[in-house]
Amino acid sequence: MRIVAVEEHLTFPDLVAGIGSETLAANGWPAPGSAGFRAVVPLALEESGEGRLAAMDAAGVTTQILSVPGPAAELVDGQAGVAMARACNDRLARLAAKQPARFAGFAHLPMRSPAAAADELERAVRDLGLKGALINGTIDGKFLDHPDFEPVLCHAENLGVPLSIHPGVPPQTVRTAYYDDLPAEAPFLLSIAGWGWHAETAVHILRLALSGALDRHPRLKLLIGHMGEGLPAMMERVDRVFSRYSAAHLERNAARAILDQVWVSTSGFTGVPAFLATLMTFGADKILFSADYPFGDNKAAVDFLMALLLSPTDRQKIAHANADALLALAPTANCDQPRSPAAK
Numbered sequence: 001m002r003i004v005a006v007e008e009h010l011t012f013p014d015l016v017a018g019i020g021s022e023t024l025a026a027n028g029w030p031a032p033g034s035a036g037f038r039a040v041v042p043l044a045l046e047e048s049g050e051g052r053l054a055a056m057d058a059a060g061v062t063t064q065i066l067s068v069p070g071p072a073a074e075l076v077d078g079q080a081g082v083a084m085a086r087a088c089n090d091r092l093a094r095l096a097a098k099q100p101a102r103f104a105g106f107a108h109l110p111m112r113s114p115a116a117a118a119d120e121l122e123r124a125v126r127d128l129g130l131k132g133a134l135i136n137g138t139i140d141g142k143f144l145d146h147p148d149f150e151p152v153l154c155h156a157e158n159l160g161v162p163l164s165i166h167p168g169v170p171p172q173t174v175r176t177a178y179y180d181d182l183p184a185e186a187p188f189l190l191s192i193a194g195w196g197w198h199a200e201t202a203v204h205i206l207r208l209a210l211s212g213a214l215d216r217h218p219r220l221k222l223l224i225g226h227m228g229e230g231l232p233a234m235m236e237r238v239d240r241v242f243s244r245y246s247a248a249h250l251e252r253n254a255a256r257a258i259l260d261q262v263w264v265s266t267s268g269f270t271g272v273p274a275f276l277a278t279l280m281t282f283g284a285d286k287i288l289f290s291a292d293y294p295f296g297d298n299k300a301a302v303d304f305l306m307a308l309l310l311s312p313t314d315r316q317k318i319a320h321a322n323a324d325a326l327l328a329l330a331p332t333a334n335c336d337q338p339r340s341p342a343a344k
Helices: 021-026 035-040 050-059 078-098 114-127 147-159 172-179 186-191 196-210 231-242 254-261 272-282 298-307 312-327
Strands: 004-009 063-067 103-105 133-136 163-166 222-224 262-265
Touching (some): 063 078, 063 312, 078 103, 114 147, 147 163, 172 186, 172 196, 196 222, 196 231, 196 254
Parallel strands (some): 133 163, 163 222
């Protein structure tokens, strides 16, 4: 069985090195070279050759959809940010062209320059063959429902490609109010993978629905990871609470808009309760496989998929068919790639 992993990350250290230490610090990132920085930018994130392929083969992952997480161009103003994003996308496209059965990519966008970001999305999709774009958290404290980002939403909708909404380090005001004044590394970890990342992305999606952005862009496709960032467990309540919210600018209840326009990946989760909530809320047609490599373990993720009590059809949907449809992947990756023992 082909297995397409849709939220797998890669960084380019020479480009990241161009981001000033003051800029990193102002945006909540640990100092380069520190243990904290290496924890969120591990060495495996920089590897795009034999080591990455070997890790995929050992687990039975056929194809990775590569994306650039932060810190990157979303922290860089003006032409420097545009140049960084273009360089990332050119490199992602070259990797995909060299190994088309193994790699595809999501564009990286210079979101502090929204018009340029929209143009870069179009270039990345039309000229480079990338499959959408990944957005890292808030942009200078703003979510995608802000009017500044209408060009990006419009271009993604018109191109028919998804925007993958990925978490980022929260703004300083949020870190201060919610996560500071705890011992040792707890504030940073709580603000990111321990909780804050998931809460932020869920709020991001809710804001897109409640602002009317999803109604304005009914063909816009969104992808979120981590078994839905807590939203599956909350959708019944979202539906009930906002059924009373009869704002004139909304055509649909927020829960309905989310279920219509959001797809969910399994990235970083290998727990049955979270999967069941996602399956019962979004359905098998809206779930895509991901290991969240290198932050997540390829083999653990594949073993989890293969052990789930699913029909063969639903397992195939999650393994690759939903990704093929959402990302317009040509299923050319041959099926004799190495498979995990559980997949045989």
